[in-house]
Amino acid sequence: MYCSFFGHRDYGNDSEHCLTETIEKLIFTANVDVFYVGNKGAFDRAVHRALRMLKDKYPYIKVYIVLDSVSPFTDDRLNEDEREYLEELADFEFLVPDGIENVPKRYAMSHRNDWMIKECDFAVVYCLYSGSNTQKYIDKLNKSEKTVVNIAELTSEADCPF
Secondary structure, eight states, X not given: OEEEEEEOTTOOSXXXXXXXXXXXXXXXXXXXXXXXXXXXXXXXXXXXXXXXHHHHHOTTOEEEEEOSSSSTTOOTTOOXXXXXXXXXXXXXXXXXXXXXXXXXXXXXXXXXXXXXXXXXXXXXXXXXXXXXXXXXXXHHHHHTTXXXXXXXXXXXXXXXXX
16 A cells, blocks of 8 residues: 655644654554655654654565656755755665656656655645645545555644554
8 A cells, every 4th residue: 555645845744743643553453565656745754753663663565756857856956954864765665756856846746746646545644734736635535545654734643544
């Protein structure tokens, strides 16, 4: 089973424990063993941290950083934060959706996210704002009849739908 992640780039780490528990619950109760996550924003970074910890505990899970560009890290002028981020991602495999090289840069992230929706069975999201891009992807996930967990709405483990 496959899980993708979508969330606000300004994630405040207020639900990181819930995020980790939700992912672990997916591993046990839904037999999810493949995870797709992007490489932009604070929510993706929180997911990377959680998955790195869980990969140590469950080495059989596969984690793919799904890129929105064929060569996202080619700039020789990366700042220190970006270099550290690349080091954090070194434990994971990178994946580029087919056809992204033909998509204008402006639409590449949408193409990548649509690919992640198509490929997943479950999605873990962090959405606080109803008019956001994250909400747009939640709507697409729901239309595709995927199981969606919004960790921003979870107040206890009992709220998790699986």
